[in-house]
Amino acid sequence: MGYVHNTKEMLEKARQEGYAVPAFNIHNLETLKVVVEAAEELKSPLILAATPGTMKYSGRDYIQAIAEVAAKNVSIPVALHLDHHEDIDSIKQSLVLGVKSVMIDGSHFTFDNNIKITSEVVKLAHQYGATVEGELGTLVGQEDDLIVEAEDAAYTNPDLAKEYVQKTNIDSFAMAIGTGHGLYKTKPNLDFDRLEKIKNLVSIPLVLHGASGISAEDVRRCISLGCAKVNIATELKIPFAENLREYLQNHPNESDPRKYMKGAKEKMKEVVKEKILICMSDGKA
Ligand code: 13P
Ligand code: ZN
Numbered sequence: 152m153g154y155v156h157n158t159k160e161m162l163e164k165a166r167q168e169g170y171a172v173p174a175f176n177i178h179n180l181e182t183l184k185v186v187v188e189a190a191e192e193l194k195s196p197l198i199l200a201a202t203p204g205t206m207k208y209s210g211r212d213y214i215q216a217i218a219e220v221a222a223k224n225v226s227i228p229v230a231l232h233l234d235h236h237e238d239i240d241s242i243k244q245s246l247v248l249g250v251k252s253v254m255i256d257g258s259h260f261t262f263d264n265n266i267k268i269t270s271e272v273v274k275l276a277h278q279y280g281a282t283v284e285g286e287l288g289t290l291v292g293q294e295d296d297l298i299v300e301a302e303d304a305a306y307t308n309p310d311l312a313k314e315y316v317q318k319t320n321i322d323s324f325a326m327a328i329g330t331g332h333g334l335y336k337t338k339p340n341l342d343f344d345r346l347e348k349i350k351n352l353v354s355i356p357l358v359l360h361g362a363s364g365i366s367a368e369d370v371r372r373c374i375s376l377g378c379a380k381v382n383i384a385t386e387l388k389i390p391f392a393e394n395l396r397e398y399l400q401n402h403p404n405e406s407d408p409r410k411y412m413k414g415a416k417e418k419m420k421e422v423v424k425e426k427i428l429i430c431m432s433d434g435k436a
Pocket of ligand 1: 176
């Protein structure tokens, strides 16, 4: 409490106690404040996830600064996490600024090169007291500028997962079991058997990416199979944008952002709270 945390204790506690810490993608001051307020009200630990696109849009130093202020002002543990970062130099910039949680996404590389870049980031980040999430296997869909076509998506091989985790010394592991980034065109089929095998071979907390559009039941099943961090982006953006669009259509003369974003924030907050309840992280702060 009071500062931006790494995700070690947060995720280990979650894995042990059978819930998941939600990682919500934020983009600016408004969206960051919405998730922080919702988590504080429900007493949930919280991970603020920022992609390279968000850093480019809002500024790495601004995101760091507002996350630190938020962490200082609430009673729950808050982590700022670099989501889907691929570039060591930009990770280093954030580490110097004080970020304590990093994802290195080398999933599009060959197995050996993924191990190489992930290990390099682990060595660097651990020097700063930061924890590292690595990924093996690729999710279909789009996360910022990272686009993966269906034919290129690959489910994680459990034996390779074990080797990847051992060789890289990462702190949490993101795997591909059939979820994708963005909205689903057809109902996703999650490979729970694969997840169970990974859980039995890998002792660190697992991370479920692409949780938008996944039923509460399926998310909870993933949690029971070792997922201690659940990433949600798209499902929060939609209510915000829908409300904003409708409000501006109905109030064509309104130009004050303090007014026209009010309802959008409230709608987003409702979804954030629903997701916290699905993760069962309420009251766990
Ligand atoms: P969704 O946009 O599908 O919720 O994915 C979120 C995510 O995995 C962020 O890393
Ligand atoms: Zn993701």
